[in-house]
Amino acid sequence: MPKTLTIATPKSFSFISTISSHGWSDLAPFRLDREQRRVNYVFRGPDGSALPAVISENGGKLNVVVDAVTFDKELLVLDVRHMFRLDEDLTGLYEVIADDPRLAWVVERRAGRLLRSRSVFEDLVKTICTTNCSWALTKIMVSNLVSKLGTSSLGGESAFPTAEAMASVDVNFYRAGIRAGYRSQYFVELAAAVAQGTLEPEDWLNSSLATAELKKQMKMVKGVGDYAAENLLKLVGRYEGLALDSWLRSQFYRYHNNGKKCSDERIAGHYEKYGDWRGLVIWCDMTEKWIV
């Protein structure tokens, strides 16, 4: 019998804006149901069990329907608060864009919260899967990771694999089974480091390091370059980096440069006035059509 958790949300929160904020809700173990305005996700209990859930909004609260007999309620609430960033204060963002008519919609639609996975490790692996490939291939790689290495529930739905599970297979498995290509060796090394405790991505959430230093630390992970590190920084709540990739650049050319290519320096200059929020401002600026 499914059990329902109800979680209060802040006034500045928008469920639909958050689940539409970027492509994460299209990556397993997320599954977005746009028509029903809800999102499925498979959580993982402390014992490693898969906990399928359906998350929706009702009257300013999140309803989380969990398809499991027993689970740690407090842990699951913490996961939901983390993923939907219920405790993040975006007042600073709204202040820096207050005089910008082009970005007025951000405040109106309570946008700016970027959906994230239940762990930084999961976001790190997914980010590496976004590099140097089409979005279609990213979805294939992440889907393979979840279905082939994740723990399954009784209903057959899988959670994102643990570092231990990812460390239990070799480079050939990543190449043939995950279709990860040259990223395969990166995943072997990353999973081993996290499983052995020599790398702890969860620490990045509350790191006391300056953002530039934290970015350097992130880039020590094979497969993480400037784009990936800055994307991860956004997911841990630091927005100084623009995380420019080919898609973001093309959108900037379209909206701000008459469709013509320009330098990254020109893009950076455009958003400099937004200070430490510039990485979130450029993302909002390019994704208005996603937020309905």
Add this chain to the structure above:
DNA sequence: GCGTCCAGGTCTACC
């Protein structure tokens, strides 16, 4: 059906 290009980049060797 086949070949080419490129996509939500990064690493390494070399200068």
Add this chain to the structure above:
DNA sequence: GGTAGACCTGGACGC
């Protein structure tokens, strides 16, 4: 520190 070339894959496109 800057740059060229290699790297996997799969979908889109032209022929």
